[in-house]
Amino acid sequence: VVTDISWLNDREQRVWRSFLAVHARLTASLNRQIQREAGLSGADYQVLVSLSESPAGRLRAYEIGEATGWEKSRLSHHLSRMAQRGLVERQACTTDVRYADVVLTEAGRSAIVNAAPRHVAHVREWFFDALTPEQLDQLERTYADLLARLDHPSPCATDFPCDEENPDDQPPDLP
């Protein structure tokens, strides 16, 4: 009954639905596993990874936001919950009081050290082990292209204001 409105062709629809399904199932499985095995949510994991990758286990909330791509309020709520559970600690930054420093606690560090290897094992099992080296190459390229498109929207194909039309402003910059 949706056929009378403009839609994707068969292949596009197949690819799009696969894209959604792969991600939904993969993240659902990974989140369940990490929750069961380490008592962490996927969101907890992301925050802890960011912090553990920083030299002192300390970052500004702003930087965690950059790393995770979350907005301020989501991050703030989540940090509150994590702080309440003793995984991180908030500390006022000495130089500029606006910036909230977030530091990894001992509990937080042991949580991520415990969780990471299991998590990686599942990412391997469910993602990388299903891919050939060629497919890995292709994905690297394709995702880079997709991210470039998302970072740098093309001249508006839709009815939205799209003031960003300077195509040589910033080089595509890989995460």
Added chain:
Amino acid sequence: VVTDISWLNDREQRVWRSFLAVHARLTASLNRQIQREAGLSGADYQVLVSLSESPAGRLRAYEIGEATGWEKSRLSHHLSRMAQRGLVERQACTTDVRYADVVLTEAGRSAIVNAAPRHVAHVREWFFDALTPEQLDQLERTYADLLARLDHPSPCATDFPCDEENPDDQPPDLP
């Protein structure tokens, strides 16, 4: 600081993070758009699409669960919210009272008819327009492989009980 635990190599890490980032940003953008333009969440949209694809705009809750991949409770909660907003209606199935029938209301139908073209336009703009035909081919194949792996776990590489080890049980069956 995470380098002393087993991890992915550089390329794998890049691909994995891109995979997560692409999906996160794409779905976040799409959800925002569809919410703003049509007052629907991504979840609403999925349910409405399933229903609108069925001949009578009527499905059993069970079938919507299959289509969306959601579990019973999530679906039930969501259908309650949608029913409250007048997008769908629950009706007892005449033949077997266990099965709950869900029917599309007029409001639900016009909501999806209004939302779909805009949604598709954004999927094109942000996803398909960034891909070459070759990349589309590659993705179709790769996602099929990934789904096959998720449907049909390989003999356990991890410490989990994995009783499903009959590799010729069911042919990989594409959604």
Added chain:
DNA sequence: GAAGATTGATACATCAATCTTC
């Protein structure tokens, strides 16, 4: 005023427990 951050309200997701009908 703008950037960084927080709060409160609401919607959504997940889990365990329950209920009903076959």
Added chain:
DNA sequence: GAAGATTGATGTATCAATCTTC
């Protein structure tokens, strides 16, 4: 007892509004 579905509790995400400090 098992399949389909619902409920309640808790955790998570999003939006708008606010607060503080530069």
